[in-house]
Amino acid sequence: MRKISKLHFITTSAALAEQACRGGVDWIQLRLKNVSYEEYRKVALEVQDVCKRYNATLIINDLPRLALDINADGVHLGKEDIMTPEEEAALLAGGHIIGCTTNTLEDILHFKNKPVSYLGLGPFRHTTTKQNLSPILGLGGYKNIMESLRTSSQKLPPVIAIGGIILYDIPSLFETGIHGIALSGAIGNASDISAKAAEFTKLVNDPTASNDPWGNSDAQTRDIIAGGIGEIIGNITFN
Numbered sequence: 001m002r003k004i005s006k007l008h009f010i011t012t013s014a015a016l017a018e019q020a021c022r023g024g025v026d027w028i029q030l031r032l033k034n035v036s037y038e039e040y041r042k043v044a045l046e047v048q049d050v051c052k053r054y055n056a057t058l059i060i061n062d063l064p065r066l067a068l069d070i071n072a073d074g075v076h077l078g079k080e081d082i083m084t085p086e087e088e089a090a091l092l093a094g095g096h097i098i099g100c101t102t103n104t105l106e107d108i109l110h111f112k113n114k115p116v117s118y119l120g121l122g123p124f125r126h127t128t129t130k131q132n133l134s135p136i137l138g139l140g141g142y143k144n145i146m147e148s149l150r151t152s153s154q155k156l157p158p159v160i161a162i163g164g165i166i167l168y169d170i171p172s173l174f175e176t177g178i179h180g181i182a183l184s185g186a187i188g189n190a191s192d193i194s195a196k197a198a199e200f201t202k203l204v205n206d207p208t209a210s211n212d213p214w215g216n217s218d219a220q221t222r223d224i225i226a227g228g229i230g231e232i233i234g235n236i237t238f239n
């Protein structure tokens, strides 16, 4: 099975996936809502072509059947998503990745000894990318959950933080012990998607920045804060 990346870019098109991969992203989750199976399949094949060219992992959101149909690398499933026992068996037999959504420590512990490759844990903060959000965790929520996981010393899948994450959040989030982050808006809404993807790729893979939120040089710190404020303003929608 492929290594679970520290940066998952969630997107809706091959064009966005390609720009992100050009900036160094190596994990794409295709997430389409309210489209027919055929439309989802068409876009998935286009994104798969991009992923193959950049050697990036392709995860299909919601539909195990589609992941099997096009032989994607894996599938992401939330609590409401349905996977038949036959689909699960076929995905596992094919060595496919299965990711699942969690919001609480109890949700995570439920996956003990289950054949799940990673767990999305969120939302970190409010986001308009997803409707019907679970309760917001904030940094405190991640600290508490990750600390409980450490003390319980149970063997559990790696945790991927998700929900409204911007560049500025990375050092403190990684300090809680998460394996990686998943995001859509902070890269997909950037004016230069490849450049923003490159910034995220660098920061998630920089262990010093990951361990010490203020360990950057002053200039870097200013850039991160300015970038974060820019992203927050960029994410505000005016009615």
Ligand SMILES: Cc1ncc(COP(=O)(O)OP(=O)(O)O)c(N)n1
Pocket: 008, 029, 031, 061, 062, 076, 077, 078, 079, 080, 081, 099, 100, 101, 102, 119, 120, 121, 122, 130, 131, 160, 162, 182
């Ligand atoms: C990495 C990751 N974590 C969580 C989710 C959310 O999945 P789900 O709860 O099924 O919600 P939708 O994305 O389907 O709206 C995710 N997609 N990826």
Ligand SMILES: Cc1nc(C(=O)O)sc1CCOP(=O)(O)O
Pocket: 010, 101, 120, 121, 122, 123, 124, 126, 127, 128, 129, 130, 133, 134, 162, 163, 164, 165, 182, 183, 184, 185, 186
């Ligand atoms: C798809 C998704 N799932 C979430 C969860 O909490 O389970 S939050 C979310 C949206 C992620 O996109 P953005 O980075 O734009 O907020």
Ligand SMILES: [Mg+2]
Pocket: 061, 062, 076, 077, 078, 081
């Ligand atoms: Mg889902």
